[in-house]
Amino acid sequence: MRARIVQGEDVLKIVDLLRQDHEVYAPFYGRGRDSYFDVVTDTNRDRIQIHVPNPYYPPKRFLLPHIERLLRIRQEAGDWKLEPEYNQVRRAIFGIRSCDVAGINHLDRYFLGRGFRDIYYEQRRRLLFLVNVVCTDPEADIDKSCYCPCADTGPAARGHFDLQLMDLGGEFMAVAGSEAGEKLFTHPIFKKGTPAHVDRRREILDTIRRQFKATTSWFSAAVRYISQGKVLDKIWEEVGIRCLECGGCTFVCPACTCFTVSDRRLSDVEVERVRIWDACALTGYTRMAGGFNPRKAVHDRRNRRFFRKLAHYFMQRELSMACVGCGRCAAVCHGDVGMPSVVEMIRRTTAAKEPHELVRA
Amino acid sequence: MSWFEPDNIYRPKIAILDRVVDEIAEVKTFFWHFKNPADQEAFRHFRPGQFAQVSIFGTGEFPASLPPSPTETETFFTIRQVGSVTAALHQFKPGAQFGVRGPYGNGFPMESYQGQNLVFVAGGIGLIPLRSGIVYALKNREKYGRIQIFYGSRNPRDLMYLTSLQEWQKADGFECHLTVDRADASWSGNVGVVGGLFKKPGVSIPVENTTAFVCGPPVMFRFVIKDLVAMGFKDHQIVSTLERYMKCGVGKCGHCCIGVAYVCLDGPVFTYEQIQKLGEDI
Numbered sequence A: 001m002r003a004r005i006v007q008g009e010d011v012l013k014i015v016d017l018l019r020q021d022h023e024v025y026a027p028f029y030g031r032g033r034d035s036y037f038d039v040v041t042d043t044n045r046d047r048i049q050i051h052v053p054n055p056y057y058p059p060k061r062f063l064l065p066h067i068e069r070l071l072r073i074r075q076e077a078g079d080w081k082l083e084p085e086y087n088q089v090r091r092a093i094f095g096i097r098s099c100d101v102a103g104i105n106h107l108d109r110y111f112l113g114r115g116f117r118d119i120y121y122e123q124r125r126r127l128l129f130l131v132n133v134v135c136t137d138p139e140a141d142i143d144k145s146c147y148c149p150c151a152d153t154g155p156a157a158r159g160h161f162d163l164q165l166m167d168l169g170g171e172f173m174a175v176a177g178s179e180a181g182e183k184l185f186t187h188p189i190f191k192k193g194t195p196a197h198v199d200r201r202r203e204i205l206d207t208i209r210r211q212f213k214a215t216t217s218w219f220s221a222a223v224r225y226i227s228q229g230k231v232l233d234k235i236w237e238e239v240g241i242r243c244l245e246c247g248g249c250t251f252v253c254p255a256c257t258c259f260t261v262s263d264r265r266l267s268d269v270e271v272e273r274v275r276i277w278d279a280c281a282l283t284g285y286t287r288m289a290g291g292f293n294p295r296k297a298v299h300d301r302r303n304r305r306f307f308r309k310l311a312h313y314f315m316q317r318e319l320s321m322a323c324v325g326c327g328r329c330a331a332v333c334h335g336d337v338g339m340p341s342v343v344e345m346i347r348r349t350t351a352a353k354e355p356h357e358l359v360r361a
Numbered sequence B: 001m002s003w004f005e006p007d008n009i010y011r012p013k014i015a016i017l018d019r020v021v022d023e024i025a026e027v028k029t030f031f032w033h034f035k036n037p038a039d040q041e042a043f044r045h046f047r048p049g050q051f052a053q054v055s056i057f058g059t060g061e062f063p064a065s066l067p068p069s070p071t072e073t074e075t076f077f078t079i080r081q082v083g084s085v086t087a088a089l090h091q092f093k094p095g096a097q098f099g100v101r102g103p104y105g106n107g108f109p110m111e112s113y114q115g116q117n118l119v120f121v122a123g124g125i126g127l128i129p130l131r132s133g134i135v136y137a138l139k140n141r142e143k144y145g146r147i148q149i150f151y152g153s154r155n156p157r158d159l160m161y162l163t164s165l166q167e168w169q170k171a172d173g174f175e176c177h178l179t180v181d182r183a184d185a186s187w188s189g190n191v192g193v194v195g196g197l198f199k200k201p202g203v204s205i206p207v208e209n210t211t212a213f214v215c216g217p218p219v220m221f222r223f224v225i226k227d228l229v230a231m232g233f234k235d236h237q238i239v240s241t242l243e244r245y246m247k248c249g250v251g252k253c254g255h256c257c258i259g260v261a262y263v264c265l266d267g268p269v270f271t272y273e274q275i276q277k278l279g280e281d282i
């Protein structure tokens, strides 16, 4: 991967460059510490935040919108005409965090791999440019729920971006992750770096890795226990009791993929078929015609989310993990059964029961 | 649609309803063909046990087994009216248009059963997903050993595909045993659960080199499995089809995922051995 140096005052010029042929989204502050991705305009351009808490509304919506039209279905003289609509808009996300880059990689594997390709996803992905910003500010960038070092997705993504920016203090190191990213380097704001820059990058990464508040999430132990079916039922029951069934964890998750499909009438002769984000936490998710629901108890459904994300079988199937350590679910869950807490619950309780376990609970 | 085809996996092809046949109460068979002959040709090569996604535009989509065998010329679905989408289809008259995409799922590996005896055990509308395998086996009669059907329903009026059953019975080396839970004046045959047929005088079921297909309501499924295992059937000799809430049929929406399997991709056909390893109640 090739790297260049960009001066601090020039960094937003990358946004300007991208805006020439992309709809660019970047992070902004809301009223307080809340943040969100919005389209960059001439008016808000100077308010773009480089160091900012990662917005809860995950960037997966640029690939799998909350509600997406799949087909326009029209009746004409008795015949049904189906018109698929594909995305034509070239978009760029400036300031996507490393965890979310890994989330998009997971979505790529899920929607484009495994036999059937999802053309709606593909059309959006093909036109999406990712500018990853490495989290280096322990105050603004790193939340107490973040645990990418444990999920091995950050703080610096190792791939799947077009351009990666890392703040070296007053200047940024830009790394190209794709041909399209490298093409930007022809612009004069990108200057050659020195070995000192590379050393500086390494130092900053070494320091920042130690500044995470909650890095110990014992993923590997939880993966092993779940894959081997060793997790005690009482843990799932406990998780079930604490789950309020709001579905929030799945909606903020950059790696959750479930959707439902619904037909909506637009007029007497026209219908649209849409897909809408769905959540395995919700009761209706597995309910079949006639009312039979194989996953009736709330803990069966909570179990589902963690099984789907942590069972070794699925990682093998997708060659990526459905949790990237962004910590969003931990931050939004009212019952404190986000991923890090549940992993911890699994490890503690199961380890205590395991005769050969060296880690004391 | 073939693997890896960069096609729109959610886009149904237009189908036209030819005729409707009443089967039993609330169950009808819908004969149809694709509007575009190329779609019909592409669809022909399905495997017994696969399913398709049926679209009633404006109401929704649902999964339905393919009861015809690929060796038959007509395509049809047999559908019970349960909810909104199936009810809409039940209102359809010949000439009406709807959407079909598929075939999906793994289907029964009929080739790998060559040289084996086949035992089909069905309860109620569980005969729908088995029909394809039965017709396929009869068409390729010389490839298989003994073929037996054990079929039961609540009462005589709930027995499905009766004309087909009578026709199949004429085939060489084909046994068909029917039973009902409750007889009425019209019924002079067996009375009792399907499993009771296994012990009927004159019935012998080969266990060695046999595959048993079991489809029916959950209670019937559990009892029949118990009976088969008691007879000496190993878990891998028993196959069934699972039914799950489905939205996409192509492994993307997540709804059908049970334990470690996606029913729409890895199923709907599973051996009893696999079912037990899924890690979730069925």
Ligand SMILES: Cc1cc2nc3c(=O)[nH]c(=O)nc-3n(C[C@H](O)[C@H](O)[C@H](O)COP(=O)(O)OP(=O)(O)OC[C@H]3O[C@@H](n4cnc5c(N)ncnc54)[C@H](O)[C@@H]3O)c2cc1C
Binding pocket: A287, A288, A289, A290, B051, B060, B061, B062, B063, B064, B065, B066, B078, B079, B080, B081, B082, B083, B084, B085, B086, B087, B128, B129, B242, B243, B244, B245, B246, B247, B268
């Ligand atoms: C592989 C497979 C094969 C099937 N084959 C047949 C068949 O040959 N004949 C038949 O009569 N029925 C079959 N079913 C069951 C049939 O799909 C449901 O009865 C049907 O979806 C109910 O739809 P509805 O809209 O009338 O009910 P509603 O309750 O209104 O359901 C609305 C939507 O929920 C989903 N849904 C509800 N119940 C089920 C279910 N049991 N399975 C899957 N999705 C569901 C569907 O997407 C449906 O469109 C099969 C199911 C599966 C999974």
Ligand code: SF4
Binding pocket: A249, A252, A253, A254, A255, A256, A309, A322, A323, A324, A325, A326, A327, A328, A329, A330, A338, A339, A340
């Ligand atoms: S499970 Fe939680 S921590 Fe993991 S990627 Fe999803 S929202 Fe982030």
Ligand code: FES
Binding pocket: B245, B246, B247, B248, B249, B250, B251, B252, B253, B254, B255, B256, B257, B262, B263, B264, B265
């Ligand atoms: S039906 Fe959508 S994943 Fe199987």
